[in-house]
Amino acid sequence: MLERILLDKIEEVDECKQKLPLKDIKSLLSEKPKTEEKKFFNSLLNKISFSKPGLIAEIKFASPSKGVIRDDLSPEDVAKVYNDNNHVSCISVLTEKKYFRGAPSYIQRVKNVTNKPILRKDFIIDEYQIYESAYLGADCILLIATYLTKSQLCEYLAIAQELGLDALVEIYNERDLVKVEGLPINMIGVNSRNLKTLEVSIENQEKMLEKLPKEVPIKVAESGIKTKEDILRLINVGFNAFLIGETFMKAENISSKIDELFEDVKID
Numbered sequence: 001m002l003e004r005i006l007l008d009k010i011e012e013v014d015e016c017k018q019k020l021p022l023k024d025i026k027s028l029l030s031e032k033p034k035t036e037e038k039k040f041f042n043s044l045l046n047k048i049s050f051s052k053p054g055l056i057a058e059i060k061f062a063s064p065s066k067g068v069i070r071d072d073l074s075p076e077d078v079a080k081v082y083n084d085n086n087h088v089s090c091i092s093v094l095t096e097k098k099y100f101r102g103a104p105s106y107i108q109r110v111k112n113v114t115n116k117p118i119l120r121k122d123f124i125i126d127e128y129q130i131y132e133s134a135y136l137g138a139d140c141i142l143l144i145a146t147y148l149t150k151s152q153l154c155e156y157l158a159i160a161q162e163l164g165l166d167a168l169v170e171i172y173n174e175r176d177l178v179k180v181e182g183l184p185i186n187m188i189g190v191n192s193r194n195l196k197t198l199e200v201s202i203e204n205q206e207k208m209l210e211k212l213p214k215e216v217p218i219k220v221a222e223s224g225i226k227t228k229e230d231i232l233r234l235i236n237v238g239f240n241a242f243l244i245g246e247t248f249m250k251a252e253n254i255s256s257k258i259d260e261l262f263e264d265v266k267i268d
Contacts (some may be wrong), residue, residue, distance in 0.1 A: 001064050006147060008098055009123045017128055024133045027165070040117040040140035040166040041186055043089045044218050047088045048240050051266050053231070054218065056119060057082045057258065058092035058245025059110065062101040064195075075106040076113050081254045083114035087262040090140070092243060094120040107136045119168060130159045140166035142189075145176035152238075154183055168220065170241075172204070177211055188212055189220035189243060200224035206237045228261050240267050 007095035027076065044054035059078045062068045075093070082088045093110055094102035107118055124130065125147070131145050143156055153169065160167045161184075169180055170189040190208045193200045205221050212219055219237040225231060227246050234242070244261075251257035 002147065005064070005099055005123060006125060009096075012097070013128055016132065020132075022128050022131060025128075025135050029131065029134055034164055037164070038166050038186075040090055040119065040168075041218065042185070043117050044241050048218070048267065049088045052087075053235060053239075053262065053265060054089045054220075054241035055087050055193075055258070055268050056090045056092050056220065056241065056243040057085075057088045057248055058121065058243060059106065059246035060094050060095065060100060060102075060121075060249050062099070063246065066246065068101070069246055075109050078254065079110040079113050079248070083116055084119045085255050085258050087258050088116065089241075090117045090119060090254060092121045092245065093138075094245075095120055095122045095136075104132070104136055105136055109139050115181055117166075117190075118192055124156065127156065127159055129165065130165065133138070134163040134165055138165065140168055142168050144170045145179045146172055147168075148179070150179045150183075153179055158186060170222065171208065173208070174211065177208070181213070185216055186212075187218040187220060187241075188216050189222045190239075191197050191222045192224040193222075197238060202230060202233070205234060205239070209234075209237045209239060212238075221266075225261075228265070231261055231265060235265070235267050 005051050014249045059075050061070055082091050093106050094100040095104045096102050112200050117139040119140040120133045121142050124141055124143060130141060141160055157167055168187045169188050170191050171177055190205045192202050192205045202224055218239040218241050219239050220243050221234045222243040225242060225244050248254050248257055
């Protein structure tokens with residue numbers, strides 16, 4: 001599955017380069033005021049500073065493992081719910097088209113209804129996508145260590161820094177951990193889902209947390225989080241932020257589900 005997604009992503013990026021070349025994006029970005037503000041990182045850190053977990057709530061309409069998750073809401077509908085819920089620090093927007101029913105245009109549509117920082121959630125395999133993310137208006141990008149080399153991670157982090165973008169670096173196993181060692185990272189996400197088998201294991205997150213660099217201030221638990229008990233369990237081992245999509249998107253009342261999971265939850 002991962003190999004298919006990445007092959008399709010290469011084709012998609014090539015098509016985007018034909019429609020809007022990198023030099024044109026760079027030219028357009030040069031006209032925008034640059035910011036050094038770490039809006040996404042600071043939003044999570046602010047919540048954590050009040051002993052509350054940071055929450056990245058995701059807009060996710062489908063996935064390769066679950067198929068269609070929700071088809072009765074627009075990105076704006078979901079974003080408004082997340083915007084009005086005080087537990088939500090940031091919003092993750094899926095922009096992958098074929099397997100997750102996302103679209104790059106969703107970023108601007110979401111920005112039209114919320115001021116909360118936005119993570120562009122996609123399979124970033126080319127520097128083009130980082131410049132494109134800044135052009136689209138994202139505040140943060142996701143870099144998945146599993147399919148990137150250490151040199152790519154280093155290069156992409158530098159580009160993100162230059163463009164004023166935050167970067168959430170995602171790992172799954174110890175091989176990924178070796179790749180991120182020594183890199184300037186302030187947010188690490190541990191995915192409980194094996195990207196090759198699509199199996200979910202919260203135990204994997206617990207095991208990996210012990211091996212994360214202690215100096216990284218924000219440690220995000222990703223995927224497979226369904227209950228308040230899951231959240232408390234992961235906080236207990238040291239996670240202080242969460243990225244949750246499917247559990248919210250499947251809920252009849254999204255805001256009530258967020259409250260159910262996060263009301264009165266504290267971190268040390």
